[in-house]
Amino acid sequence: MDRPVDPIGEADLQAYVEDQLPVARRIEVEAYLCHHPDEAMRVMSDLRIRDELRLALAAEPSTARIETLVAARRLEGGLARSSLFRRVRQIAAVGVLITFGWLAHAEFGPLMVGEVVASAIPPAYVGEAVRAHRTALVRASMRSQPGASDYDPAEIRAATAIVLPQLPKDWQVKDVQIFPSSYGPSVELAARTETLGEVSLFAVRPGAFDVIPATVTHDQDVTAAYWQIGDVAYALVAKADARDIDEAAIRLARSLY
Structure with a gap:
C-alpha cells in the first residue's frame, strides 16, 4: 500500500x-x-x-x-x-x-556586445523546427504532395503525447505532418496567416521537464520563437518581424493553460 x-x-x-x-x-x-x-x-x-x-x-x-x-x-x-x-x-x-x-x-570601459553574442544558444529542437519549416515550404510548392489540412488534436495527443495549442481563428491550416526527430515523433503544422505570412508550428517532447517562456532567435532568413511547458516544447517559425512572432508565440503558449 x-x-x-x-x-x-x-x-x-x-x-x-x-x-x-x-x-x-x-x-x-x-x-x-x-x-x-x-x-x-x-x-x-x-x-x-x-x-x-x-x-x-x-x-x-x-x-x-x-x-x-x-x-x-x-x-x-x-x-x-x-x-x-x-x-x-x-x-x-x-x-x-x-x-x-x-x-x-x-x-x-563600456562593453559593446553584439546581438548574436548576447543571445543564448537555442535548444537543438529549434534547428529541427527550422528544417521542418523549410521542408513544409518545399511540400507546399509541389503539386504531387497535397497538404493534409484536416487534423484531430485529440488523435495527435493520443498518438504522440503532444498537446497542440489553440490556433487563432484567422490562421488557415495548410498541412499537418508527423515528422521524425532526435527526440521521437514531432508535429509540424503549416498555416497561412495575415500577420506572419507562411508560418510553421513545431512541437516535440525533448525528453526533459522545463518551463521556458517565449524566446526569439534567428536562423538565416527566418525567425523562430520557442518555448516549453512541462514535457512539450514548441517553436513558431516564419519569415516575419521578430516582435510579431514573439507576440504570436505568447498567445499560443497562453492557450495551453
Whole structure:
C-alpha cells in the first residue's frame, strides 16, 4: 500500500529551489510541479534567478570590496528563509549584477556586445523546427504532395503525447505532418496567416521537464520563437518581424493553460 504524500506547500517549493530537500521529497515536489504548470513556471523562474546570483558571485571582479561580497552572500542565504523570498531576491540579483556591471565599466570601459553574442544558444529542437519549416515550404510548392489540412488534436495527443495549442481563428491550416526527430515523433503544422505570412508550428517532447517562456532567435532568413511547458516544447517559425512572432508565440503558449 502506497504511503500518502504530504501536501506540497510554499515551504517545500522554497526548499526545493534552495536544494534543501531530501531526494524522496524532491521527487514528490517534481511530481506535483508536473501537474501544476503555473507553479512550475514560478519555480523555474526562481531557479534561474538563484543561478544568476550565484554565477555573479562566483565571477566577481577582484576590485569588488570584500565587505560588499560578504554582505551579498549573507543576503543570498538569508533570503531563502524570508517570507518575501522571491520578490526580494529578484531585487538583490539585479542589484548585484548592476554593481558588478559598474565595476567592470570603470575597469574596462563600456562593453559593446553584439546581438548574436548576447543571445543564448537555442535548444537543438529549434534547428529541427527550422528544417521542418523549410521542408513544409518545399511540400507546399509541389503539386504531387497535397497538404493534409484536416487534423484531430485529440488523435495527435493520443498518438504522440503532444498537446497542440489553440490556433487563432484567422490562421488557415495548410498541412499537418508527423515528422521524425532526435527526440521521437514531432508535429509540424503549416498555416497561412495575415500577420506572419507562411508560418510553421513545431512541437516535440525533448525528453526533459522545463518551463521556458517565449524566446526569439534567428536562423538565416527566418525567425523562430520557442518555448516549453512541462514535457512539450514548441517553436513558431516564419519569415516575419521578430516582435510579431514573439507576440504570436505568447498567445499560443497562453492557450495551453
